[in-house]
Amino acid sequence: MSEAAAPARQSAVPARERLIVALDFATAREAEAMVGRLGDSVSFYKIGMELAYGGGLPFAQDLIKDGKQVFLDLKLHDIPNTVARACANAARFGADFLTVHAYPQTMAAAKAGVAGSPLRLLGVTVMTSYDDKDLAEAGYAYGVKDLVARRAAQARDVGLHGLILSAEEVGAMRAQLGPDMILVTPGIRPAGAKAGDQKRAMTPAAARAAGADHLVVGRPIIEADDPRAAAEAIIAEIASAASAKGS
Numbered sequence: 001m002s003e004a005a006a007p008a009r010q011s012a013v014p015a016r017e018r019l020i021v022a023l024d025f026a027t028a029r030e031a032e033a034m035v036g037r038l039g040d041s042v043s044f045y046k047i048g049m050e051l052a053y054g055g056g057l058p059f060a061q062d063l064i065k066d067g068k069q070v071f072l073d074l075k076l077h078d079i080p081n082t083v084a085r086a087c088a089n090a091a092r093f094g095a096d097f098l099t100v101h102a103y104p105q106t107m108a109a110a111k112a113g114v115a116g117s118p119l120r121l122l123g124v125t126v127m128t129s130y131d132d133k134d135l136a137e138a139g140y141a142y143g144v145k146d147l148v149a150r151r152a153a154q155a156r157d158v159g160l161h162g163l164i165l166s167a168e169e170v171g172a173m174r175a176q177l178g179p180d181m182i183l184v185t186p187g188i189r190p191a192g193a194k195a196g197d198q199k200r201a202m203t204p205a206a207a208r209a210a211g212a213d214h215l216v217v218g219r220p221i222i223e224a225d226d227p228r229a230a231a232e233a234i235i236a237e238i239a240s241a242a243s244a245k246g247s
């Protein structure tokens, strides 16, 4: 894939493809049942670390064969040799996105590992369950805003394709990084939904209006009584925010 092609495609992405549903289940069987319930309302799925240990990787390949887009959320972080080799192996899957933690060594190794493949790497900046106090407790000298900005600049310097960050930082990071970086926001909560462990959460409309390219949503859809209706409501919110921006 030509790297220059990505931004044009990002701005042209339809609202439905901006929603990424997190298949946070223990088994591929449960994930498959959810994909069946969501039907053609959802085209993009995330396989995270829980499902990866329950048949998620072969299931990801089934999804790709069925024409779905797949985000492998494996959040890799290790010594450069291991990260580069893991990314090269993951690139064979045919997935669209893969996450690595946004540490400079890790990002550089990941970039080298996927060279020549269309797999796009997303650097996880600061988990959306963290606030400034959590970072201080973990030993960081930076608060959320500054650490996200620092890691975003490092990701851009390494040539990473995109970032995972909360919608609270998207506006500032879009201004800092320009239109090319793919900005993906978890921590999405429709009005009135329970935040759970998410500390930096926003509504779908607010996240999209702030400039998020893709929104990752798990529990508000997969735990809903009617997951398909919940997904359609979020897609409608994304579409209304996009048209309000004229994009």
Ligand SMILES: O=C(O)c1cc(=O)[nH]c(=O)n1[C@@H]1O[C@H](COP(=O)(O)O)[C@@H](O)[C@H]1O
Residues within 6 Å of the ligand: 022, 024, 048, 073, 099, 124, 126, 127, 128, 129, 164, 165, 186, 187, 188, 196, 198, 216, 217, 218, 219, 220
């Ligand atoms: O990398 C991620 O996808 C991720 C990063 C982050 O900072 N916060 C975050 O919530 N996620 C993932 O996004 C999903 C959010 O799920 P819900 O909180 O249920 O909507 C989960 O699968 C998380 O693993």
